[in-house]
Amino acid sequence: MQPESTLNQLKVRLPDGQLPPSYGVYFKNTLVALCHAMEDHILQSDQEDTQQQPLVLVTFQQGKWYLQEADRYFDIAQKSQRVTIAALPDSGFEAHRTSELEGVDLVQLRDDDSLVEEWNLVILAPGYTAMVLCHELSPEEYHADSVPEVDIERKFYGLWTFDRTLVETAATILIERMRPYNAPLADTLSQLQAHIATSPIAAPVDLSGVISRIVSYLQNSQEHLVTVNRQTRGMWELEGQALRLNRNLTANKLQAFLRMAQRVDERDRTNPVASLQVSALSETLGQLLDLSTLRLRRLRLAGLIFRIGLAEAPLEVFTRTTSELDSSVYAFWNDRALLGARLLSTMPELDPITTIVKHQLEYWDGSGRPDGLKGEAIPLESRIVGLVSYFQELTQERGDRLALSLSEALERCQEYRGNRFDPNLVDSLTTVVRLTEMGMMELPQRPSQLPTVWLEETPSEKTP
Structure with a gap:
């Protein structure tokens, strides 16, 4: 990667020099999926207040401006404060109607500028930020057996993130890289960036839909690449290519799910660490039961995403007790495990985790949801998450209910021993709570x- 590249400059400016965990090598098809998912959030926005609309900075790798992308940006520009696109003069953009829109700028790159090797999308709005930063591998960086034979197999160093600090830093770098071409434009963009950074947020922006689209688009891009490869090479080559692509896509889809789960916790003002605590205590009970390393790993991950079914839940779910919910919202709450399983089912690699999440609301006596499983027929990990999540929620305030002490929450769990919860698991939880109260463990x-990815910092919400 060249020293002057946006990615490298971003890395140098970070305090620890560490790029986010999404950093890696991406196939072109994956990048198209990531960019489209983020762009679709703009296209589907009904935000009429122009002050809440985003600033969009784009660089197209090697100036390749595809007609469908030009048409797409015509619509994006209608819902943005400003759109600035860097591309080579022969990109064809000047002849397209998008370039004639007010608030759309074109920066014509020199062919010796390393920006022509980059593919960047930076979105800055008062309520959210998002970006994809990429730089294509040089011919020397490809292994001899991995030189791309078709366009969608090209590879890029890249990352994607919603972290405001990273996005704002990258925006500053890109604007300065455009300054030699148009200093007045760079000044205007810098002023707009500063204005957006200090603008009050009209309403919280829910990005869970973006995450869901990322997962869906990544899955579709994988299927498309496999189809293309099947048409262009032998099956043994296809299998090797698919395995390499799967590793890349799996990591990114998992990050997307984790980010979606984190968004759920962020919406829950009174219990913003639910997933972390449920994952931690579930792991502790699993260790007491001497579960294998593999099962503990699955249990930890299931704990982190056990609430993912609430990604699109009404806010009342997080601000009221179940007795205070109306019938429609209560139905959403009641089906949260099944909704979560449906989301996770788009990623076959997570099948064991999907099973845990799906059956977390099954009851020991068979009266639970969604399948009415009973006793040992309920997966052990599901029984653990179900008990721990109930216990953890009781220790946090909800609506008119005050937070319970550990002993009070445990007593509630013990009341359901043998009907809702596995008696042995309640006993194990009792051991942990008593040891904690005695000061023998934390x-x-x-x-x-x-x-x-779970540690990725998110911007603190601004108050109007």
């Missing part, structure tokens, strides 16, 4: 191993 707040 109730775990985080699992022993945590996907680094």
Whole structure:
């Protein structure tokens, strides 16, 4: 990667020099999926207040401006404060109607500028930020057996993130890289960036839909690449290519799910660490039961995403007790495990986790949901998550109910021993709580191993 590249400059400016965990090598098809997912959030927005609309900075790798992307940006520009696109003069953009729109700028790159090797999308709005930053591998960086034979197999160093600090830093770098071409434009963009950074947020922006689209688009891009390869090469080559692509896509889809789960916790003002604590305590009970390393790993991950079914839940779910919910919202709450399983089912690699999440609301006596499983027929990991999530929620305030102490929450669980919860698991939870109360251990707040994507910082919400 060249020293002057946007990616490298971003890395240099970070305090620890560490790019986010999404950083890696991406196939072109994956990048198209990521960019489209983020762009669709703009296209589907009904935000009429122009002050809440985003600033969009785009660089197209090697100036390749595809007609469908030009048409797409005509619509994006209608819902943005400003759109600035960097491309080579022969990109064809000047002849397209998008270039004639007010608030759309074209920066014509020199062919010796390393920006022509980059593919960047930076979105800055008062309520959210998002970006994809990429730089194509040089011919020397490809292994001899991996030189791309078709366009969609080209590879890029890249990352995607919603972290405001990273996005704002990258925007500053890109604007300065455009300054030699048009200093007045760079000044205007810098002023707009500063204005957006200090603008009050009209309403919280829910990005869970973006995450869901990322997962869906990544899955579709994988299927498309496999189809193309099947038509262009032998099956043995296809299998090797698919395996390499799967590793890349799997990591990104998992990050998307983790980010979606984190968004759920962020919406829950009174219980913003639910997933971390449920994952940690579930792991502790699993260790007491001497579960294998593999089962503990699955249990930890299931704990982190056990609430993912609430990604599109009405806000009342997080501000009221179940007795205070109306029938429609209560139905949403009641089906949260099944909704979560449906989301996760788009990623076959997570089948064991999907099973855990799906059956977390099954009851020991068979009266639970969604399948009415009974006793040992309920997966052990599901029984653990079901008990721990109920216990953890009781220790946090909800609506008119005050937070219960550990002993009070445990007593509630013990009331359901043998009908709702596995008696042996309630006994194990009792042991943990009693040891905690005696000062012989601390109730775990985080699992022993945590996907680094979960630690990605999010911008603190601004108040109008």
